[in-house]
Amino acid sequence: MKVSVITFPGTNCDHDTIEVFSQFGDDATLVWHQDRDLKNPDLVVFAGGSAYGDYLRGGALAKYSPVVEEVIKYAGKGGMVLGLCNGFQILTECGLLPGTLMINTGLDFICEHRHIRVEHPNSPWTYGIAAGTVLDIPIAHKEGNFHIDAAGLQELEDNERVLFRYSDESGNVNTDANPNGSLNNIAGICSANKRVLGMMPHPERAAFPGLKSQDGTQLFKALQSYFAASG
Amino acid sequence: MIKASVFVKLKPSVLDPQGKAITSKLTELGYDSVMDVRVGKVIEIQFDESDKASVSEQVEKICATMLANPNIEDYSYNIEIVE
Incomplete structure (x- = not known):
């Protein structure tokens, strides 16, 4: 599998992701981010960090980088794109995913381990993971409070596009388990064709031996299985 | 020269946690008649031209595409000629 990880000025999880x-x-x-050659990937990743210092809003300036234009075209042809944390913010700002990541209701930057529940196994990102599986994955954000209008939320729920919820x-899934005020405890959503995923938690920070949790590994294994199965 | 002052604020339907925190602190401090606070942004843009219509057109586009997030924010602006 060929993975292209995008580096913006301010991205800081790109090497971990690699x-x-x-x-x-x-x-x-x-x-x-100034390049236009995506290097023929099977998967593009917008990694975590603070692209352009999160100035104006997280992801608001990053969307004007030349590479984003190419990623939008790539996604338009069915390409797979993963946005982690700040990457999720970039995906909403550039229109590849709906909604907005607003400031956490508690106004704090939160950096801690949280549990997320896998909602639907029928996506490349959750391939082979049973619905209801709970994963221990760290979060690290100040703007992770997912907001969308009522019709948009309904559309996401009806089409099984909410892949992860804080639990x-x-x-x-309840208010106590919701770290940031996200509607319906949403931690990650995918595009209508399921091939673009944005999530606030950092699975790449829970996928190395010796760390507190290795649950992130399950998500990367799911992707491997999906690609193996789809040839 | 023209200065555009852009005001970006959250839509009325969107909860403003910062505004809520300020409201609650003001109430605590004894400002009993304060009912609500909403926090927004002011962005000033200087233009090296004097055609208000041209600047207005540009500011509208800048607001709609960059300065405000249409999902959650409304914007307005003033345009004035400055020396």
Whole structure:
């Protein structure tokens, strides 16, 4: 699997992301935001960090980088795109995913382990993971409060586009398990064709031996299985 | 020269956690008649031209595509000639 990880000025999880994919033997490479050559990837990743310092709004200035125009074209042809944390913000700002990541209701930057529940196994991102599986994945953001209008929310729910929700350790989705005020405890959503995923939690920070959690590994394994199955 | 002052604020339907925090602090401080606070942004843009119509057209586009997020924010602006 060929993975292209985009580096904007201010991106800081790009090398971690490369390392994770490399663990699985993937050919993962960095692509600078001013470039237009995506290097023929099977998957493009907008990694975490603070592209353009999050000035104005997270992702608001990054969307004007030349590479984003190419990623939009790539996604338009059915290409797979993953946005992690700040990458999710960039995906909403550039229109590849609906909604907005607003400031957390508690106004704090939150950096801690959280549980998320896998909602639907029928996507490349959750391939082979049973619905209801609870994963321990860290979050690290100040703007992760997912907001969308009522019709948009209904559309996401009706079409099984909410792939991850914040839950407690047992998988209960409630206000106590919601770290940032996200509507319906939403932690990650995908595009209508399921091939673009944005999520606020950082699975790449829970996919190395010796870390507190290795649950992020399940998501990267799911992708590997999906690609193996789809040839 | 022309200065455009752009005001970006959250739509009325969108909860403003910063505004809520300020409201609650003001109430605590004894400002009993404060009912609500909404936090927005002011962005000033200087233009090296004097055609208000041209600047207005540009500011409208800048607001709609960059300065405001149409999902959650409304915008307005003033345009004035400055020396």
